[in-house]
Amino acid sequence: MAQTLVINGNHAAAYGAKLSKVQFISAYPITPQTVIVERLAQMVEIGELNAKFIRVESEHSALAACIGAASTGLRAFTATSSHGLAYMHEMVIWASGARLPIVMPVVTRAFAPPWSIWDEHTDILLERDTGWIVFMAENNQEVLDTIIQAYRIAENENVLLPVMIGMDAFILSHTTTPVEIPDQELVDNFLAQESKRSFILDPNNPITHGSLTYPEWYMEFRYLLYKAMTDAKSVIKDAANQWAKLTGKYHGDLIDCYKCTDADVNMITIGSPSGDAKEAADILRAEGYKTGVIRLRVIRPFPSEELRQAAHNSKVLIVVDRNLSPGIGGILLNEVKGVFQTMKKQPLVHGFIAGLGGRDITLQNFISMFKRGYEILEKDEEPGIEWINLRREVL
Amino acid sequence: MTSIREIPREEYLLPGTAACPGCGFTIGLRMALKALGPKVIMVVPAGCTSIIQSPYPYVSIGVPLLNIAFAAAASTASGIAAALEYKGDKETTVLVWAGDGGTADIGIQALSGAAERGDDFIYVCYDNEAYMNTGIQRSGATPFGAWTTTTWTGKREFKKDVPMIMAAHRIPYVATASIAYPIDFYDKLKKAKTYRGLKYLHLHAPCPPGWKIPTDKTVEIAKLAVETGLWPLYEIENGEFRLTGISKMLLDKKRRKPVEQYIKVQGRFSSMTDDDIKILQKWVDEQWETYAQLAKTK
Numbered sequence: 001m002a003q004t005l006v007i008n009g010n011h012a013a014a015y016g017a018k019l020s021k022v023q024f025i026s027a028y029p030i031t032p033q034t035v036i037v038e039r040l041a042q043m044v045e046i047g048e049l050n051a052k053f054i055r056v057e058s059e060h061s062a063l064a065a066c067i068g069a070a071s072t073g074l075r076a077f078t079a080t081s082s083h084g085l086a087y088m089h090e091m092v093i094w095a096s097g098a099r100l101p102i103v104m105p106v107v108t109r110a111f112a113p114p115w116s117i118w119d120e121h122t123d124i125l126l127e128r129d130t131g132w133i134v135f136m137a138e139n140n141q142e143v144l145d146t147i148i149q150a151y152r153i154a155e156n157e158n159v160l161l162p163v164m165i166g167m168d169a170f171i172l173s174h175t176t177t178p179v180e181i182p183d184q185e186l187v188d189n190f191l192a193q194e195s196k197r198s199f200i201l202d203p204n205n206p207i208t209h210g211s212l213t214y215p216e217w218y219m220e221f222r223y224l225l226y227k228a229m230t231d232a233k234s235v236i237k238d239a240a241n242q243w244a245k246l247t248g249k250y251h252g253d254l255i256d257c258y259k260c261t262d263a264d265v266n267m268i269t270i271g272s273p274s275g276d277a278k279e280a281a282d283i284l285r286a287e288g289y290k291t292g293v294i295r296l297r298v299i300r301p302f303p304s305e306e307l308r309q310a311a312h313n314s315k316v317l318i319v320v321d322r323n324l325s326p327g328i329g330g331i332l333l334n335e336v337k338g339v340f341q342t343m344k345k346q347p348l349v350h351g352f353i354a355g356l357g358g359r360d361i362t363l364q365n366f367i368s369m370f371k372r373g374y375e376i377l378e379k380d381e382e383p384g385i386e387w388i389n390l391r392r393e394v395l
Numbered sequence: 396m397t398s399i400r401e402i403p404r405e406e407y408l409l410p411g412t413a414a415c416p417g418c419g420f421t422i423g424l425r426m427a428l429k430a431l432g433p434k435v436i437m438v439v440p441a442g443c444t445s446i447i448q449s450p451y452p453y454v455s456i457g458v459p460l461l462n463i464a465f466a467a468a469a470s471t472a473s474g475i476a477a478a479l480e481y482k483g484d485k486e487t488t489v490l491v492w493a494g495d496g497g498t499a500d501i502g503i504q505a506l507s508g509a510a511e512r513g514d515d516f517i518y519v520c521y522d523n524e525a526y527m528n529t530g531i532q533r534s535g536a537t538p539f540g541a542w543t544t545t546t547w548t549g550k551r552e553f554k555k556d557v558p559m560i561m562a563a564h565r566i567p568y569v570a571t572a573s574i575a576y577p578i579d580f581y582d583k584l585k586k587a588k589t590y591r592g593l594k595y596l597h598l599h600a601p602c603p604p605g606w607k608i609p610t611d612k613t614v615e616i617a618k619l620a621v622e623t624g625l626w627p628l629y630e631i632e633n634g635e636f637r638l639t640g641i642s643k644m645l646l647d648k649k650r651r652k653p654v655e656q657y658i659k660v661q662g663r664f665s666s667m668t669d670d671d672i673k674i675l676q677k678w679v680d681e682q683w684e685t686y687a688q689l690a691k692t693k
């Protein structure tokens with residue numbers, strides 16, 4: 001029987017890996033990710049999980065070791081955050097180019113300098129063009145559920161791409177909430193599909209992988225990766241629906257539409273702040289505003305179609321970016337704008353930069369951001385970018 | 396010592412590689428695969444081997460081979476070795492085949508980590524003493540006095556002693572080798588295979604374009620490196636240091652040829668002055684005092 005435990009997001013991630021019966025784990029410590037692999041190390045050492053666990057000397061090596069193990073056909077897992085992710089960036093690109101179904105939670109965290117160990121989404125968003133499927137979880141239950149779904153997606157023979165699952169530093173990683181742990185048997189069945197890999201290193205069938213490839217061939221490899229990303233959409237939807245059927249847990253597929261279809265003002269969010277955004281939408285609905293939230297559960301493949309469908313009636317879209325691309329603004333704002341570019345009747349898209357380096361984004365902030373949406377509409381203002389909770393007095 | 400007749404006839408380095416004429420390390424690679432093949436998985440970081448294995452869709456190496464990024468060879472091998480252990484495969488050897496840049500410089504962190512953990516694979520550094528594949532830039536293994544495209548007037552620092560760094564990790568087996576002594580290399584690989592843990596072999600391998608030497612002089616010049624004492628052949632087995640092959644005789648200074656003989660035949664050393672050669676000779680002689688100590692203390 002499924003049991004409910006009160007655990008933090010890091011434990012939920014570790015349970016997700018355990019239930020997925022990962023066979024290989026490599027890890028290098030980085031706050032606030034460490035607990036994920038500490039728990040897994042313990043599970044392996046006390047014999048709860050039959051996997052090889054290697055304690056490497058850097059994040060670059062952690063993912064390289066996963067690439068090695070996955071190349072021999074094993075189900076591989078690691079986890080990281082912030083500078084660790086940036087340090088492994090080269091191997092992030094290698095893993096997807098090699099089409100290896102590795103799964104990796106990323107505890108999203110700000111970059112230095114100045115040092116910050118707190119929440120921000122810039123780290124994971126910087127990896128969006130690497131060829132990984134990128135999820136952002138809203139809560140601890142979703143962290144666990146998505147890791148299991150991720151293996152089913154990654155190992156699908158039409159996909160064969162690695163998956164990272166973003167989870168907000170401390171807000172998810174260190175906050176305990178009730179999480180339902182599904183039965184092992186259920187997970188085994190869910191992941192029972194035959195995994196056909198793109199290649200396996202095997203002396204009985206020698207192949208060379210990753211050779212130098214001249215311009216006459218390279219583009220086709222990239223096209224196949226692009227196509228796999230596109231094909232992944234239906235596989236992601238199928239995984240979400242099947243999981244819902246088995247467990248009753250549904251977190252959305254590529255997007256999570258919260259009262260979004262009839263909303264005049266929709267807020268676009270990712271990760272844990274979405275919970276507050278939804279609450280703000282409810283409060284405002286009670287006051288007669290037609291507000292909704294579209295949470296992007298998946299950032300790659302980008303849910304362009306899904307977003308267009310969900311928001312085609314919206315008059316204003318408010319994009320909340322807990323990230324910064326200096327010189328242009330919020331990363332999501334620009335991605336979202338691109339999606340609506342081709343529509344005749346376009347919603348106004350207004351962006352907020354909020355919560356960098358763990359700065360609080362309060363419920364009140366979400367309410368004001370929604371209200372700004374109405375103001376822009378009523379006053380026929382040009383949409384733009386605003387910073388929330390910026391302490392201008394110290395600048 | 397294995398006799399030449401006992402070397403397997405099977406070839407795993409297939410005809411038609413994209414190596415330059417006279418390439419030194421391909422001689423070594425051919426031997427390595429004979430010694431370890433066919434139950435081998437090879438890991439290759441960026442370097443000349445990325446080219447000589449032939450571009451897609453051609454293949455010139457008859458064992459499974461995974462290309463990987465420059466800094467990641469040892470850690471990738473760690474992952475493969477652990478995976479083989481998980482699968483209960485005790486037969487397959489994991490072989491990293493990396494250049495000196497990938498070993499002495501960018502890859503040393505991962506190599507050191509794997510050594511400390513005792514991960515089970517053989518790491519061979521083929522040392523052509525510069526970043527040859529990117530057009531001859533200096534590496535940590537480039538010798539004193541050598542011209543490269545980033546040391547136009549000759550490198551002023553001495554070669555990084557990677558085999559001794561690896562020995563300091565107390566791994567079970569460390570050896571140096573030269574492509575001029577292929578059977579010595581073959582035997583060392585065979586021996587390395589009998590140990591569990593990380594085994595490190597450092598193979599000296601001339602490169603005609605990088606060293607500015609004629610393509611038919613590769614072996615001759617590799618031999619001179621050993622005969623002058625610039626490249627000693629030794630092994631460190633479970634901490635025990637032992638000179639091998641002709642290097643055993645070279646503890647006697649008089650039997651070592653002057654380094655000048657090695658320097659003068661290579662275009663890369665053309666900017667070395669007589670004083671530079673003296674500095675190098677002194678450095679070599681001092682190195683040998685260390686080897687004498689090590690050989691005695693066993």
Ligand code: SF4
Pocket residue numbers: 413414415416417418419420443447523527528601602603604605
């Ligand atoms: S550049 Fe030198 S080491 Fe590289 S393939 Fe050519 S000869 Fe061999």
